[in-house]
Amino acid sequence: MAHSQKLSPQALAELRERYRIERERRVRPDGTGQYLGAHAEFSYYAADPYASSESAEREPVRDRVDVAVVGGGFGGILAGARLRQQGIEHVRVIEKGGDFGGTWYWNRYPGIHCDIESHVYLPMLDETGYVPEWKYAPGEEIRRHAVRIAEKFGLCADALFSTSVTSLVWDETSDTWIVTTDRGDKFQATYVVTATGTLSELKLPGIPGIEKFKGHTFHTSRWDYGYTGGTPDGGLTRLADKRVGVVGTGATGIQVVPKLSEDAGHLYVFQRTPSTVDVRANRRTTARDVDADRPGWASERRDNFLRLVSGEPVNADLVADGWTSSAALLEKLLPSFRRQGDREAFEAAYEAMDAAKMNEIRSRVDQVVTDPATAEKLKPWYRYACKRPAFSDLYLQAFNRDNVTLVDTAETHGIERMTEHGVVVGDTEYELDCLIFATGFSVGVSGVHSGRLPVHGRDGVHLQDAWRQRGPRTLHGFTSHGFPNLIQMGGVQSTSSVNYTHVLDEHAVHAAALVAGAEAQDAVIEPSREAEETWIAVCAQGAPDHEWFHAECTPGYYNAEGRGRPNGPLAYPHGAVAFHALLKQWREVSMGEVLRVRRTPQP
Ligand code: NDP
Secondary structure, eight states: OTTOOOOOHHHHHHHHHHHHHHHHHHOOTTGGGGEEESOGGGGGGGOOSSOOGGGGOOOOOOOEEEEEEEOOSHHHHHHHHHHHHTTOOOEEEEOSSSSSOTHHHHOOOTTOBOSSOHHHHSSOHHHHOOOOSBSSOBHHHHHHHHHHHHHHTTOSTTOBOSOOEEEEEEETTTTEEEEEETTSOEEEEEEEEEOOOSSOEEEEEOOTTGGGOOSEEEEGGGOOHHHHOSBTTBOOGGGTTOEEEEEOOSHHHHHHHHHHHHHOSEEEEEESSOOOEEOOOOOBOOTTTTTTTSTTHHHHHHHHHHHHHTTOOOSOOSSOSHHHHTSSHHHHHHHHHHHHOOHHHHHHHHHHHHHHHHHHHHHHHHHHOSSHHHHHHTOOOSOTTSSOOEEOSSHHHHTTSTTEEEEEOGGGTSOOEEOSSEEEETTEEEEOSEEEEOOOEESSOSSGGGSSSOEEOGGGOBHHHHHHTTOOOOBTTTBBTTBTTEEEOSOTTSOOOSSHHHHHHHHHHHHHHHHHHHHHTTEEEOOOHHHHHHHHHHHHTTHHHHHHHHHTSOSSGGGTTTTOOTTGGGSOTTHHHHHHHHHHHHHHHTGGGGEEEOSSOOO
């Protein structure tokens, strides 16, 4: 790797100390408690600006389906598509938004793009024949692709949009789930698949006085084009005479700031921790570039990417970008460490690579940003991938414009307070017409394990109660004893990866195979307690590797604001490539262990 030159022991020691100091000044005693959800007086932040009025009125549904899929983002769409491929007929997707798309339904802010190469991020390219037009696709192209898959697999007619599931109750007498929603629906489903996402509830900073601000305000995941003018491509002409503030410089802030800077009268960027901003080099692509005439080209490319970012051997780097060359350095090195087991050598190699990469990122700031004081503030002082790495060829450049001011809030742990006119940092009040929150999403609040969606399994046991004392209990993250025919996707005790749609697709294939297996044998899906215990022991083996890294990181949603990795002990430790292989083998050899004969005959 080009950036793996060695630093002297003294340089490394100084760097460690600098990182420690930066972390210390950012950790807040209130941790994740510093944020507000969009509830009660703040619920207007979560209102759906995109739903059509047609979705407002409909009769409640009272029937029976084969599978209820909770969530219509890529997870739910892929579950539906894979179920259809298995011949399952009546699949109903229930989705809070007004259409399919999940993240890409809600997030339509100016500048929105995929930060993973589109040809590996957009799922089912082989099946749909679609070839993305850009190496990193704009959000609208991705949203349309989500709808394309839903249409191709016939998921639209029976989907319930602008609808939230309010409870799932297992009915022993009929061996079905009773699904109720906030639209008065009450229907039976033989199986339930939950695909409720990980970062789906927007959060706001609990800045004192936030409710006092009299200017216009919204969150990036509910962009108000009525106020700003323009589209996700830009042209926010109504901001020409406005003083606009944006809070947050994570993956979203990095994409939105360049577009705002083009059109706002003046833009104030309130930064607490700078992101690592590496080269993007987006470009138009053709089918030829990605060899799209060859059957299976997309799944091959996606596998290649996953292997690369997981540190597994490959013959070629098909994607060849910032992720495959250096991102997620930890993920890249862990597999070889596990094979060789020499922790000291591993940590030394990792730290050296990391330091060199971060020095490269910091030098780029100096190369691009002309004002040295601004450049200094934009330099990140933490280890690579402590926060999700960002890529942009426009973000740092925006700070060279006269109408853009960077306001560093690190010393004051973020914005100190808000007034009716604007934002206070240190001794300065920044008067604003509009304040936009690019402050991200809460982790672990959606899904059945959060308790937000009540799930009552056999004997009426609440899932939260079943897991209260000893934590989540699953087989492979998908199924749990006492909760028959409930399949959780993308949840705890499985794996994740930077290319999350790939993970979701593998989970969807697995979920569909479980349902098909149960249908074929007229069985109910339910793991034994022993199977859960064995799986939890497997997951527990790898926890420390991730924990030591994230525990020392600068705070953020990756590590519960500086308190460790939120799902550290709860993930399969050997990476996504190994997990997917394990699932495949289990389906071929051992799936029968979770299938037990149905007590009630199916109609
Ligand atoms: P993040 O949680 O990554 O960033 C939130 C930002 O808000 C941080 O910069 C944070 O600072 C800042 N912030 C929070 N509170 C305050 C405060 N009180 N004062 C000042 N600043 C504050 O959210 P994003 O929406 O940027 O990204 C979330 C995730 O969504 C990404 O990591 C990524 O997984 C995904 N995403 C993916 C994209 C894609 O193309 N695939 C595009 C955009 C997002 P601090 O860092 O100090 O906490």
